[in-house]
Amino acid sequence: MQETLHLSSKHSSLPKSHFPHSHHDFSTLSRPRIIHFPTLSSKTSIAIPPKPSKSPELPPVPPPPSPSSPAPQSQFQEKMLYLDSIGLDLFSLIDDHPPIVSASLDDIKSIVDFMYSMGFAALEFSRICGMCPEILNARVSDIVPVFTFLLREALVDGSDLRRVVNRRPRLLACSVKNRLRPTLYFLQSIGISQVNKHTNLLSCSVEEKLIPRIDYLEKIGFSKRDAISMFRRFPQLFNYSIKDNLEPKFNYFVVEMGRELRELKEFPQYFSFSLENRIKPRHHYCVEKGVCFPLPVMLKTSEAKFHGRLEVLMS
Numbered sequence: 001m002q003e004t005l006h007l008s009s010k011h012s013s014l015p016k017s018h019f020p021h022s023h024h025d026f027s028t029l030s031r032p033r034i035i036h037f038p039t040l041s042s043k044t045s046i047a048i049p050p051k052p053s054k055s056p057e058l059p060p061v062p063p064p065p066s067p068s069s070p071a072p073q074s075q076f077q078e079k080m081l082y083l084d085s086i087g088l089d090l091f092s093l094i095d096d097h098p099p100i101v102s103a104s105l106d107d108i109k110s111i112v113d114f115m116y117s118m119g120f121a122a123l124e125f126s127r128i129c130g131m132c133p134e135i136l137n138a139r140v141s142d143i144v145p146v147f148t149f150l151l152r153e154a155l156v157d158g159s160d161l162r163r164v165v166n167r168r169p170r171l172l173a174c175s176v177k178n179r180l181r182p183t184l185y186f187l188q189s190i191g192i193s194q195v196n197k198h199t200n201l202l203s204c205s206v207e208e209k210l211i212p213r214i215d216y217l218e219k220i221g222f223s224k225r226d227a228i229s230m231f232r233r234f235p236q237l238f239n240y241s242i243k244d245n246l247e248p249k250f251n252y253f254v255v256e257m258g259r260e261l262r263e264l265k266e267f268p269q270y271f272s273f274s275l276e277n278r279i280k281p282r283h284h285y286c287v288e289k290g291v292c293f294p295l296p297v298m299l300k301t302s303e304a305k306f307h308g309r310l311e312v313l314m315s
Contacts, residue, residue, distance in 0.1 A: 079105045086112060087126040097133035107139055114140045118147070119162055132169035149176045154184060155196045168200040182206055191232045198235045209238065216242050220250055221261055230268040237268050249275050257283055259295075267295045282306065289314055 080090040082105060093100050115125050129135060135143070150156040150171070156164050165171060174180050179202075186206045187195050195202070204210055217227035231237050240246055249271055253259055264270055273279050282298050289310050297309070 075105065076101075079103070079108065082108070086122055088129055093129065093133045093136065097137070099137050100133060103137050108136055110140050111135060111138060111143070114143065120165075124162070124166055128165065128169040128172070132173050134173040135169070138173065143172055145176045146172055146174065146180070149180055150199065153181065154199060154202065156199060157196070160196075164199045168203060170203045171199070174203050179203065179205065183210070186210060187235070190228050192235050201235060201238055204238060213238055213240075213242065213246070216246060222265065226265050230265055234268040234272075237271060240271055246271055249279065252279065263295050270295055270299065273299050285310060 083090045083093070090100070112125065115128075116122075120128070147161065150161060150164060151158060171180070183202050183204055183206055184195055187198070187201060187210075192198065201210075214224070214227050214231065217230060218224055222230070250264075252275060253264065253270070270279075278299060285306075286293060286298065291310065291313050293309070298306070301309070
């Protein structure tokens with residue numbers, strides 16, 4: 001049975017009774033020799049070298065901001081000051097078109113420089129942005145194809161280009177492939193050959209705006225051929241709202257005036273006159289005097305000429 005070594009709190013050897021007493025050296029014997037260990041006191045501390053470990057990995061230190069990449073707040077201030085210098089209020093533009101917040105100042109400057117190079121004055125550009133703030137989110141590479149399309153495909157004269165854009169700034173925010181070219185082809189297909197005189201229609205959607213107005217005229221009694229003829233005669237008819245313009249004016253024409261569709265077919269410009277300020281007052285005068293003018297005479301003539309005609313007929 002293996003013997004157990006007991007360590008005491010004092011320096012002492014194991015009990016002698018466990019070993020035979022002798023003066024001879026027993027180092028040659030196979031019996032293990034007795035080793036005296038110093039007793040560890042309860043206050044003794046042993047310094048154990050720490051276990052080597054890997055150096056902790058530090059998170060990468062972010063590079064200091066470069067001078068060319070100012071803080072977002074600084075960028076916003078720079079953008080605001082620049083737009084203010086050309087007569088534009090950034091906060092008003094954001095209200096109308098929130099994505100302007102993300103527009104790059106460099107891209108905005110490129111757009112401004114390009115528009116100025118095309119001959120637009122600062123006041124013209126400010127007005128264009130007010131009507132179509134999306135232009136400030138565009139790039140020059142987006143706008144150049146629009147000018148090219150207007151000149152080469154819509155056959156707008158170069159000297160008339162500024163007037164066309166000033167009249168309808170939204171053209172600059174339209175895709176040539178998805179909007180301008182399909183609308184041009186549709187207008188040409190119904191017989192409007194001189195589209196360069198009606199360029200404001202090019203920004204209209206064929207499916208959402210043009211076709212529904214043709215369908216409305218068919219719904220109220222015109223044949224498709226006659227309906228298209230009316231739009232060919234007066235293309236601006238496409239711009240009028242069905243609910244706010246065409247419908248109330250048509251109802252007044254039929255119910256109150258008691259006129260025939262043939263007159264509208266020959267004079268679709270009827271829908272361009274104000275119902276409250278021109279159509280109703282002129283009709284009332286004619287009813288009071290007992291006369292019936294053709295629509296062009298009743299609506300197109302000035303106040304003086306209109307009343308002069310009434311006086312002549314009454315006399």
